[in-house]
Amino acid sequence: MLDCAIIGGGPAGLTAGLYATRGGLGNVVMFEKGMPGGQITQSSEIENYPGVTGEISGMDLMIPWPAQCQKFGLKHDMITVTRISKEGDIFKIHKEDGTLSEAHSVIVCTGSSPRRAGFAGEDELFGRGVSTCATCDGFFYKGKEVAVVGGGDTALEEALYLAKLCSKVYLIHRRDTFRAAPNTVERVKKTQNIEIILNSKPKEVYGDNMGVAGILVEDSKGGIRDIKVPGVFTFVGNDINNQTLIQEDGSFLCEMNKNGEVVVDISMKTSVKGLFAAGDMRIAAPKQVVCAAGDGAVAALQAIAYVDELLNH
Template sequence: MQQIIIIGSGPAGFTAAIYAARAELSPVLFASQVEPGGELMNTTEVENFPGFPEGIQGPELMMQMQQQAERFGTQVVYDDVASVELQGDIKRVTASDGTVHEASTVIFATGSAYRKLGLPEEDRFSGHGLSWCATCDGFFFKEKTIAVVGGGDSAMEEATFLTRFASKVYVIHRRDSLRASKIMQQRAFDNEKIEFIWDSEVAAIHGESEVTGITLRSTADGTERDLALEGLFVAIGNDPRVHLVHGQLELTSEGTIAVEGRSSRTSLPGVFAAGDVVDPTYRQAITAAASGTTAALDAEHYLAARPTTVSADTEVTAPAAV
């Protein structure tokens, strides 16, 4: 019987683990056996995370977070979670190998997944000219020619932001009109660095070690042409990883886990959520880490306020109030 189980191994999960472990709550953290470390494992240089003036590689940052969490007593389990039972005082987390883990509290830090184009080259070029985050990577494309794929508010925001760095920004959209709000459209239309490519989709990405261009396919007549580029940003949306909690936790209209105000408290007592799985707006490593702090403190206070006996045959020791 654990006091805290954390599901997710990104900045939110490991920050929650650091705080929970320092409070001597002996957290168990589930890191995926396929993709441990979250989205930062696919990021090369991270220059906007405080404390690293020279920048740091994404995988190295996640390794250091994990080492810090383990230093204080976090147990990391390299397995995927198959299902959860969140009702009642005792929460049950079933791993993919069938092992059932019980805990008084659960923190969901499962993040979100960027929607991909579905091209075989995407994984190879990720972090090498292909990005899903302008705020994270825009700085590396100074005076370069790049493209943004998408037609919604996020795509217009990314394209406009990228004009601070790039010399030219193409916006590639499958249709002949945008889904973005009028004000976001107008900002993009008014920007002299932005050029729209309508009725087109990306059919292939070219390059050796870095992106050097793409093949565009017309959605109107299927014809193809090549476009030279030095960077490609995909802004077609993202999906919060909430498959484990469907039918158990309340979700927002954006599909994220609903929490109370600025807290991490979900619709069920003893269940908390942090990071991109609750954040449809910012989705940054630092905001996820801050959210993980909130979740750990909320869980700690929840445990401190509980009676020591949760059922007739199961006893847990509540930590001292902080």
């Protein structure tokens, strides 16, 4: 029987594991099929994590975290959790290999995944010129022209990253203003090889078996521009990874909002006792590494208190 099961190995899950083990829970397992670190490992540049100065990639930021957690006894089970259920006071952790683990408490930190933009050809050419990760795929377009779709912080930060590698970056945004931080917007505007295309949206990306050949962009008046590029990067938001909370009858284990985010209070408590949610999957998440880490710490401290009361009172 686990004292605490942590589902997800990003900043929230790792911090939860650190605080839960160091705080006294004796049997804590983090379930994460991939390498720990989370979505932030795909970011090219982090400049707003407290105490970290200079340019650092998301991967470099996260590398020390697992070792620190494991030092205090956190175990890592590299397997996908398909569902979490509860019987009485016991949580059941259903895994992809058909096995079960049981836990007194659960902290869900499964985060979110990059959303598809929805234009024609996106799915067909995904992985063959269409990407959601500039640090993963940007190198393939060194010295070439690429297009970036989106208007938030991620889109502009990745456009800046690509501008260092590529001869030109077309930044396509459906509105006339950006949602990104003002200083990031200023940096983009001052970067000579970034062409900003506002009030426009991608209509179709086209190509062949060899990959992307170009993208058709439609402006607000219906005009079409054909931009010849071998790479298109989309950054248009994220979908919540809440699948583990879906029960056999299709309902959710705990209260969710209309966007599929977990409803929690200030202590990361869900509507189900002993179940906590942290990071990008919870309501009103700022979607910043430092905030996810803070969530994980809060959730772990609450889990410690919950398990103590459950077992000793």
